[in-house]
Amino acid sequence: MSQHGRLSTLQAAMVVARRDFLAILWSRSFIFFLLGPLFTLGIGMLAGGIGQSVQQSTSRPVLGIIMPAADADALVARAKALEGKLDGVVPELVVLKRLKPGETADPLAALQTSKTNVAAVLSGDLGKPLLTGSEGWINNWQGRVALLAGSAASADPDAYPAIALAPIKRTGVDQARSRLVTAQIGQTVLFMLMMILAGMVLSNLVEEKGNKIIEVLAAAIPMDAVFLGKLFAMLGVSFVGIAVWFGVGTPMWLATGNSLSNFTAPAVGWPMFLGFGIVYFAMGYLVLGSLFLTIGSMASTVRKVQTLSMPVTMLQLINFFFANFAMAKPGTWLEMLAMAIPFSSPFTMLARAAQSPDLWPHALALLWQLMWVVLLVRGGALLFKRRVMMSGPNTGGAKKRWLFRRAAA
Structure with missing residues (x-):
């Protein structure tokens, strides 16, 4: 404090700071101000949880199979065998119809009338497979279906070399x-x-x-x-x-x-x-x-x-x-x-x-x-x-x- 009894600038600033701090801290408007972001955070977390639940409950797009019985069974068997080796690469398969010798079926009609979540239909045979569906899905699955069909038609489909793994925690x-x-x-x-x-x-x-x-x-x-x-x-x-x-x-x-x-x-x-x-x-x-x-x-x-x-x-x-x-x-x-x-x-x-x-x-x-x-x-x-x-x-x-x-x- 100065000789004339007035507060110094720093002392006066502390008085104002203490007054404003307590006045705002105990005001009702500050309580509502604090609650605003918490409500936003809670709503965001709730929306994220609901979105994740909806996403998990949504059926995964599958690839329908209309082929002769032997070819369809070979494809399903190879898909199950490759699931652990190529996670996320092999599409989920569902057999729509196993064709008998000489029997034919329209893949487009099967795609339109199917009640399951079929995004595309694979027809023909393992030698000449035909993929029918929207342009986005058939382009996405073209290489995967070729890998799967080639593996199913191979004389030795299990001839995969064993890969030795040398994991490290993290690269630079x-x-x-x-x-x-x-x-x-x-x-x-x-x-x-x-x-x-x-x-x-x-x-x-x-x-x-x-x-x-x-x-x-x-x-x-x-x-x-x-x-x-x-x-x-x-x-x-x-x-x-x-x-x-x-x-x-x-x-x-x-x-x-x-x-x-x-x-x-x-x-x-x-x-x-x-x-x-x-x-x-x-x-x-x-x-x-x-x-x-x-x-x-x-x-x-x-x-x-x-x-x-x-x-x-x-x-x-x-x-x-x-x-x-x-x-x-x-x-x-x-x-x-x-x-x-x-x-x-x-x-x-x-x-x-x-x-x-x-x-x-x-x-x-x-x-x-x-x-x-x-x-x-x-x-x-x-x-x-x-x-x-x-x-x-x-x-x-x-x-x-x-x-x-x-x-x-």
Whole structure:
């Protein structure tokens, strides 16, 4: 505290942060805000489960057989023998009709009248098989049917060499691709959290401007402290929201049979990767939040806020796509540029944590991002101070009266 009894900027910012944090945390609207993503997650999991159940209950397309009895039996026997050796290659067979010597049948009629899930019909004989069906299915099954028919007609169909297996856990290419997926998921989660939570800054500021609370705060403490306090209060509220969502969503996610073992561990390890996720979220949120606070100071209504915030939202979306594109080109100038741009740097560095075990680039990136946070917060606070102090219905009248008094003097 200063000699004149006034709070310092940091002390005043902590007072505002504590006030906003508690006010938002205990409001009913925040409870509904927390429930929104949980409902979305629950509906998504329910829809996924129903879709998987429907997919499993759907009959698998089969290949109908209309051939002489000996040929049909040979095909079915070879299909069963090859199932364990060529999984997913041999189509499922169903014998529609075993022809007697001299008997014929129309495959098209059998295909149209069949009550089973027959996608195509194989007729003729093993020497000259005929595949009838839609163009997509017959093109897909042409090579498989040729393999099956040739194997069934062979004099020694079981003459397959024994293949010795030498399994390894994972190749370098597989690991790189899997870590790329982990990096992409991390970027997406980081982006979604930032965009969902940054909107609270705008709504809170517009509400307080409408209630004239900002003017009361401006008369008591420096406007820089108001800006910083609101920004860090929203960051604290965001961490509470993330903790609630992950605390509720993680058990639901684990209950469906998922686990982190289903994903390739990032290069820096899961504990370090999650820690980087928290730090880069804070940096990105402070940068984006300072922009949103500045926008909120220039808008007096919700409609104006939406109009002014749309370019920033689109810009952040472009930065996310740019970081996602640069992630696939590690070590290039594109990745360096994405790391240097403050708006895309958190996404790029989180992806790098999944792909590279080096830690020193993160130290440099965090210092670089911290510098931009200070610059943007400071610049936003100055503009915030100027715009808020000029806001209000009587601003124009006061300015005119000041000009008239100056002219009269």
